[in-house]
Amino acid sequence: MTEPKILVLATGGTIAGEGGSAVARDYRPGQIAIEDFLATFAELGVAARLEGRQVANIDSVDIGPAVWRELHTACAAAMDDPSFAGVIITHGTDSAEETAFLLDLTLPTAKPVVLVGAMRPADAVGSDGLRNFANAVRVAADPQGSGRGVLLVMGDQVFAARDARKARTTGAGAFAGFPRGPVALASPASLDWLSPPWREGEGARLAFPQVFPPVAILHAHAGMEADAIARELASGCEGIVLAGMGSGNAPRAVEQALAEAVRAGVPVVRSTRVDEGLVDREPQDDDNGFIAARALGPAKARVLLQLLVANDVTDAATAQAAFDRR
Structure with a gap:
C-alpha cells in the first residue's frame, strides 16, 4: 500500500538547530536544511512519502507576516492538490502558537495541517526533534486528522491550535493546552484521538489579510x-x-x-x-x-x-x- 504524500514546509527553529556539542547550553536555530533533515529522518525507517520545501531557516522569534504569507499560500495550494494528504510545518517553538492559530483561522479544515518543533537541537543529548517529527507524520497522514483545524504536535501530545501554548521555557514537555488539554496522544507507533473532529467541512473563518494592522x-x-x-x-x-x-x-x-x-x-x-x-x-x-x-x-x-x-x-x-x- 502506497503511503499518503505529505508536504513538509520548513521554517527553521530548534528542530533544525545545532549547538556543535551534545551538552552545549547555547545553539544556533535554523542550521539544517530540510533536505538534510528528511534524509536523516529516512534512516529511521518510518514509512512516509515526504516532499520538503524550505520556506525559511530562521529562529521563530523572527517569523512574521512575510513567512506567514508563504506558509498560507503553500498550505492553501496543498488543500487543492489531491496528491497531498496533509501538511507538516517545522517551526521554532517560541512563536509556534501564533503561526498555528493564524493558519487555523485562515485555512479550511479539509486536510490535516500540523506544526511541529523541538525543545532541544539536533545534536543535543536527548534531542526530541526526530521523535516529534515522526509523531507529526503519523498525525498528518491520518484521515481522522482533518476536520480539527490546525494542530500542534509536541512531546507525544497533539494540541488544537486555539488551545496550544508554550507553558515552560525548557524541557520536552514545554507545551500545554487550555481550555482543552491534548486532543490526541501520539507516538511513532500509535495515534489515539481523544475526541471526534469538531470542525468537519469547515472553510476558512477569516480571509488572510493583505496587510496586518498594527x-x-x-x-x-x-x-x-x-x-x-x-x-x-x-x-x-x-x-x-x-x-x-x-x-x-x-x-x-x-x-x-x-x-x-x-x-x-x-x-x-x-x-x-x-x-x-x-x-x-x-x-x-x-x-x-x-x-x-x-x-x-x-x-x-x-x-x-x-x-x-x-x-x-x-x-x-x-x-x-x-x-x-x-
Whole structure:
C-alpha cells in the first residue's frame, strides 16, 4: 500500500538547530536544511512519502507576516492538490502558537495541517526533534486528522491550535493546552484521538489579510498609568490587547483611557497575563465597548484582533462572537 504524500514546509527553529556539542547550553536555530533533515529522518525507517520545501531557516522569534504569507499560500495550494494528504510545518517553538492559530483561522479544515518543533537541537543529548517529527507524520497522514483545524504536535501530545501554548521555557514537555488539554496522544507507533473532529467541512473563518494592522499588547502592572494608551494611539495602532491582571483587569485610569480609545474607533480586547483561565465578559464591558478574550492569551488575542480588523470586523458584538467561538 502506497503511503499518503505529505508536504513538509520548513521554517527553521530548534528542530533544525545545532549547538556543535551534545551538552552545549547555547545553539544556533535554523542550521539544517530540510533536505538534510528528511534524509536523516529516512534512516529511521518510518514509512512516509515526504516532499520538503524550505520556506525559511530562521529562529521563530523572527517569523512574521512575510513567512506567514508563504506558509498560507503553500498550505492553501496543498488543500487543492489531491496528491497531498496533509501538511507538516517545522517551526521554532517560541512563536509556534501564533503561526498555528493564524493558519487555523485562515485555512479550511479539509486536510490535516500540523506544526511541529523541538525543545532541544539536533545534536543535543536527548534531542526530541526526530521523535516529534515522526509523531507529526503519523498525525498528518491520518484521515481522522482533518476536520480539527490546525494542530500542534509536541512531546507525544497533539494540541488544537486555539488551545496550544508554550507553558515552560525548557524541557520536552514545554507545551500545554487550555481550555482543552491534548486532543490526541501520539507516538511513532500509535495515534489515539481523544475526541471526534469538531470542525468537519469547515472553510476558512477569516480571509488572510493583505496587510496586518498594527495591534499593540499592553502588559498591565501595578502603578500603570494611562499615558501608555496615549502613546500607542499616537503610534497609529488600530487595536489594543490588554494583558490584564487577574481576569483581565487594569487600574481605573487605564480602563478609562481604553474606553476612550474604543470611542475613538480602536477596538480593545481584555486578556490576562495569568498563565491559565478564562476572561469572561463583565457588566462594564458593555459600557466600555470592550471585547473579552475568553480562553485566548494575549499573543493569540492579538492575532485574532489583527484578522478581525483586517476583515473590517470592528463591531464589539461581532468580534466577541469570534472570541467566543471554539
